[in-house]
Amino acid sequence: MAGGELVDRYGRNIRKLRLSLTDQCNFRCRYCMPTDAEFMDQKHYLDSQAYCEIIGELMDLGIDEVRITGGEPLLRKEFSTIVQDIAKLGIPKLSLTTNGSLLHHYFDTLKECHVQQINISLDTLRSPVLQAISYHRGLAQIVQNIQTAVQLGFAVKINTVVMSGINDAELFDLVEFAKAQQVTIRFLELMPIGYSRHLYARHFMPAQTLIDRLKAQYNLTPVLTEKDATAFYFRTNCGVQIGFIASESQPFCTNCSRWRLTADGKLFACLFEELGISLKGLTSAQRQNVYQQVLGIKPYRRSPTVNHLMYSIGG
Ligand code: SAM
Numbered sequence: 211m212a213g214g215e216l217v218d219r220y221g222r223n224i225r226k227l228r229l230s231l232t233d234q235c236n237f238r239c240r241y242c243m244p245t246d247a248e249f250m251d252q253k254h255y256l257d258s259q260a261y262c263e264i265i266g267e268l269m270d271l272g273i274d275e276v277r278i279t280g281g282e283p284l285l286r287k288e289f290s291t292i293v294q295d296i297a298k299l300g301i302p303k304l305s306l307t308t309n310g311s312l313l314h315h316y317f318d319t320l321k322e323c324h325v326q327q328i329n330i331s332l333d334t335l336r337s338p339v340l341q342a343i344s345y346h347r348g349l350a351q352i353v354q355n356i357q358t359a360v361q362l363g364f365a366v367k368i369n370t371v372v373m374s375g376i377n378d379a380e381l382f383d384l385v386e387f388a389k390a391q392q393v394t395i396r397f398l399e400l401m402p403i404g405y406s407r408h409l410y411a412r413h414f415m416p417a418q419t420l421i422d423r424l425k426a427q428y429n430l431t432p433v434l435t436e437k438d439a440t441a442f443y444f445r446t447n448c449g450v451q452i453g454f455i456a457s458e459s460q461p462f463c464t465n466c467s468r469w470r471l472t473a474d475g476k477l478f479a480c481l482f483e484e485l486g487i488s489l490k491g492l493t494s495a496q497r498q499n500v501y502q503q504v505l506g507i508k509p510y511r512r513s514p515t516v517n518h519l520m521y522s523i524g525g
């Protein structure tokens with residue numbers, strides 16, 4: 211079958227898959243999961259063969275990018291095997307989103323599997339703030355892993371969720387950090403998804419407020435991006451690329467090209483859709499039906515909020 215067949219009734223071409231390998235995490239970011247988070251039973255995870263069958267079918271239908279995520283994907287015991295198996299499918303672009311804390315164990319695998327891009331979440335450069343946000347103490351290891359990833363030639367983007375009164379005062383420090391490390395930094399608006407809804411009213415900051423602050427210190431030149439990109443970018447006069455994922459103030463649903471597959475095999479048309487459809491245990495023909503169903507339920511505009519939890523659907 212020719213590629214590019216997953217075009218919905220609004221003309222959006224689905225070509226990117228976010229694949230969650232686990233909902234578990236060694237962090238407890240306040241905007242993502244509660245300290246007493248409940249996780250799915252690991253016996254419900256799909257195995258590598260099942261992920262690959264699905265991805266192979268989706269590649270035939272035009273999916274050309276798989277981003278591995280979670281929860282924290284590096285906690286999945288079979289991480290290396292799964293990535294190696296996916297890489298063998300020859301997907302044009304394979305990338306990873308991680309909190310960065312365990313990356314040093316996986317650089318060899320990621321190189322071997324031609325993972326080009328690694329997005330590393332980093333909300334702060336201060337250990338007490340990292341602890342306050344995520345209950346994690348390993349800031350130095352994350353910073354070291356960012357440096358190593360750059361030295362090894364990975365394209366690294368830092369993802370920072372900006373929260374008013376928590377880490378927004380570090381805006382310039384984070385940009386200067388990105389400049390020193392020669393990486394792109396992206397500032398994410400806080401989304402009112404699942405557990406984070408309790409933070410949203412007090413801590414949401416629109417991207418434009420950050421842009422206005424940055425303009426006081428830098429000249430920002432817009433950078434052209436792909437039509438279906440989640441972020442828009444500027445380059446500063448000192449050469450840093452700064453992106454904004456303004457999911458709330460400037461939603462990008464009209465050009466969305468993404469589906470999500472959870473660790474236990476539920477396919478979601480949208481991050482903000484409450485219901486996914488399980489592919490587990492289905493025949494290939496049955497899965498083809500599900501792909502058409504999911505294409506049909508992709509919303510043109512997202513709902514304002516959603517109950518399910520970010521770590522379970524895959525960020
Ligand atoms: N554990 C990995 C990590 O943190 O990078 C991958 C999964 S995490 C769910 C993916 C991304 O979603 C992270 O960059 C995280 O900061 C972001 N995220 C989680 N909850 C969010 C929320 N409520 N609003 C905005 N971004 C969120």
Ligand code: SF4
Nearest residue numbers: 235237239242281309
């Ligand atoms: Fe874990 Fe990522 Fe969620 Fe933080 S954002 S709790 S690192 S899954």
Ligand code: SF4
Nearest residue numbers: 462463466480481512
């Ligand atoms: Fe795509 Fe849904 Fe996100 Fe909108 S909310 S950009 S439709 S995944």
